[in-house]
Amino acid sequence: MAEEKMGSKGQAWFCATGLPSDVVIEVDDMIFHLHKFPLMSKSSKLHHLITEREQNPRTRTDEEEEDEEIEEEELPHISLPNFPGGSGTFETAAKFCYGVKIDLTAANVAALRCAAEYLEMTEEFSEDNLINRTERFLAQSVFRSLKGSVKALKSCNTLSPLAEDLGIVQRCIDSIAARANASDSAASSLFGWPIADAGARDLGFSVRRKNNIKGGSDPWFEDLTALSLPIYKRVISAMKDKDLSSDIIEGSLISYAKRSIPGLSRSNRNPAPTPSTSEIEQRELLETVITNLPLEKSAAGANTTRFLFRLLRTINILRASEASRTLLERKIASQLEHATLDDLLMPSYSYLVETLYDVDSVERILGYYLEKVEENSSAIVAVRWPKRRR
Structure with a gap:
């Protein structure tokens, strides 16, 4: 040709x-x-x-x-x-x-849809034109797949504002939230694994999903880490609106933080290149992750608790807001039983304090933990058996 x-x-x-x-x-x-x-x-x-x-x-x-x-x-x-x-x-x-x-894929269809709009390739001008062809592929292929929707959304990073004006970004976000919610509710294969039968689904999926969420490193999560922060915020908001599993939301947030904030991930195996960001941008990203963390205790236990303490250290380094610090300390307190001594030995970054470790933060965490214990104890005592009729 x-x-x-x-x-x-x-x-x-x-x-x-x-x-x-x-x-x-x-x-x-x-x-x-x-x-x-x-x-x-x-x-x-x-x-x-x-x-x-x-x-x-x-x-x-x-x-x-x-x-x-x-x-x-x-x-x-x-x-x-x-x-x-x-x-x-x-x-x-x-x-x-x-x-x-031409071969339409989830990775190129958004760009071609925008190009068709730019070139005014409408049905009125020519039958079965590129606008119609790309819209049909989006509806029949991309938006029916979780992975396809994520790939298409990633490609929109360089297509604004046209991709936004055409509704491609919002439709991708809605599709991701809906597909993830449907897969999670049905305990089906969220990450593309085949389901052999009901028994394998009930056992295999739960184990695989838990293992992947622990590390926050599933390919589905990794694809979302390439999104800009404003778009990623909208994805998380849509997931929350769909009442998606707190484990899925937390796993995605952890993966996004590891990819975007230097020093959070200890793994040195094939580190992914990340664009340099300013301290202000890192602080905004950190506060976004913390404010969106589910309040429920993490299913992953010790792994997540260890990572939460790393976030707390990063708060001190980036001087994030006190509101974010309080939210994170309360989150840690809700699962303090999974913390180790190494987790609690956080260096003090304040020049006003002579102690080597951040004792004040640990004291606050213990206080929140005891508050929770007292609340649970009060709830048990408050339960009354109905009186017997004489």
Whole structure:
């Protein structure tokens, strides 16, 4: 269909149909040498731009008259700034215009949907156009799959604001929350494992899910860590609205924190590259994770408790808000029985305190723990048996 080769202005893309190109499209640093008819038959925007350029040809300067590439300059030259998805996405859209079969995937469909909107590839202009094709794939494939919805949402990071305006971001978020909730409620395969029978499902799934949540390192969680913080907040909010399992929410938050805040994960095996963030951004992220942690005691026990103490140390380093500190200390107190001596020996980062360890924080945690014990004891005493009738 086409071949790529280097040109004088970066990369040039030529359509290998045997016919000379009659229009030049520039997207980012790529120059596309194409043909008017297939483009104008599918894209209303390109039809308008090419027609306008032909009716109002650009006047060349004397220097351009002497240019060796005068033939290229005589062709209509169209520039598409800020094209969604960049030159790679435009190449796929151009192939669609030529009638070449394109492979839609969860990773590229959002970009192609935005590109189709940008190019105005509507049904009114041409039957079974790219807008309709991508919308159908989103509805019939992507939004029916948890993993597919996560992949599509990840791809939207570089497609704003168009992906937001088209509702792709919100539809992905709604799909993730709904699919995760349905899978969790039915105790089915949340992470793509096959279910052989009811017995295997009841036993195998619960064990596998628990093991994956402990480490907060399941591939499903890992995909969410690539989301920007504002989008991730919306995903967590949608999960809470669906009353998703607190273990799932907590596991996702732990995974996101490990990936995004340096020093939280002790694992040095194949560390994933993370973009550098400022202290202010890290503080905001840390406070977001803490404020969204479920109040219930963690099912993972000691592993989660150990990680919560790491978060508490990070609060001291990043100087997070007192409200976040209080929430986290109360969370730790709810499962203090899983803490070890090493967990409690937290270094003091205050210049005003002469002690080596943060005694004040441990004292507050113990106080919250005793409050909880007293509440439970009072609840037991308050239960009264009905009086016997005489």
